[in-house]
Amino acid sequence: MTDLQSIADHWGKGDVYARILDQMALAGINPDTVTLEQLAPVDHFHARGFPATVELADALPIKRGDRLVDIGCGLGGPARYIAKRFDCHVDGVDITAPFVEAANKLSVLVGMTGAVTCVTGDGQALPYGDAMFDGGYCQHVLMNVADRDAFFREAHRVLKPGAFLALTEHGLGETGDPHHPVPWSEDGSGAYLMRPDDTVAALEKAGFTGITVTDTGEKYLQGYRTAIELAEKGQAPVFGTHILLGKLAPQIVRNAARNIEERRTHPVQIVSRKAG
Numbered sequence: 001m002t003d004l005q006s007i008a009d010h011w012g013k014g015d016v017y018a019r020i021l022d023q024m025a026l027a028g029i030n031p032d033t034v035t036l037e038q039l040a041p042v043d044h045f046h047a048r049g050f051p052a053t054v055e056l057a058d059a060l061p062i063k064r065g066d067r068l069v070d071i072g073c074g075l076g077g078p079a080r081y082i083a084k085r086f087d088c089h090v091d092g093v094d095i096t097a098p099f100v101e102a103a104n105k106l107s108v109l110v111g112m113t114g115a116v117t118c119v120t121g122d123g124q125a126l127p128y129g130d131a132m133f134d135g136g137y138c139q140h141v142l143m144n145v146a147d148r149d150a151f152f153r154e155a156h157r158v159l160k161p162g163a164f165l166a167l168t169e170h171g172l173g174e175t176g177d178p179h180h181p182v183p184w185s186e187d188g189s190g191a192y193l194m195r196p197d198d199t200v201a202a203l204e205k206a207g208f209t210g211i212t213v214t215d216t217g218e219k220y221l222q223g224y225r226t227a228i229e230l231a232e233k234g235q236a237p238v239f240g241t242h243i244l245l246g247k248l249a250p251q252i253v254r255n256a257a258r259n260i261e262e263r264r265t266h267p268v269q270i271v272s273r274k275a276g
């Protein structure tokens, strides 16, 4: 099996959409009237979930009518939120076919198929033409990307001159390798963490400029601690990302927190733009 297929299998196998619908039923959410806010605890599948997407969107110069690309779009929650908030179009691409299928079906549920289009594909070889997008972002994807030079080269190619590229990720920390399992890898396979300074250097090499780096570690840590506390009290929400993380979810969340505390990971949000 290729590295890419095993990474995709790690994230989602089988009928992910059916699992989401089952869990919505358990949580008493009606699919006929479901809102973006009700989907958010599951379809913003990254550290701190929905609030982190809102903060990222706050930091971006998105304009009405823009066409954006979400690289590693997952279930499409961030794409739908951004498309609705800014009245723009978002194209999502992700290697995990069951996520892409679920993303498009969720867009049907909330009546947003005209604003968000998701396809299966690899960020290291994007299925788009040159200079198509006014901006791009990828939330919590790069931890699985073996060839960052190719990933940033491709992002640069599909963006218009002056367009922004934003990313959030768990960078590699200063003290050693992370404890596993973590959300992006059960045992270290398919994991390619990079120090934030090296990511900045790779962005510059690809032709990005105006780069700002924000340390998001403390905020993530608070988010993980809240999740751990709720789970320990038996108050974890019925509709949450545990349905995607599987049976290792409690250990994954504890390790994600511990890795930040021990500076094995260094979470960042990075915003840049294509020189132009």
Ligand SMILES: C[S@@+](CC[C@H](N)C(=O)[O-])C[C@H]1O[C@@H](n2cnc3c(N)ncnc32)[C@H](O)[C@@H]1O
Pocket: 007, 008, 011, 043, 044, 045, 046, 071, 072, 073, 074, 075, 076, 077, 078, 093, 094, 095, 096, 099, 121, 122, 123, 124, 138, 139, 140, 141, 144, 145, 183
């Ligand atoms: C933690 S999820 C984040 C999903 C989405 N960005 C979000 O924030 O809700 C990581 C996603 O990255 C995708 N991914 C990993 N490597 C990728 C690659 N080379 N190209 C495209 N997607 C990739 C996975 O399939 C998975 O859906």
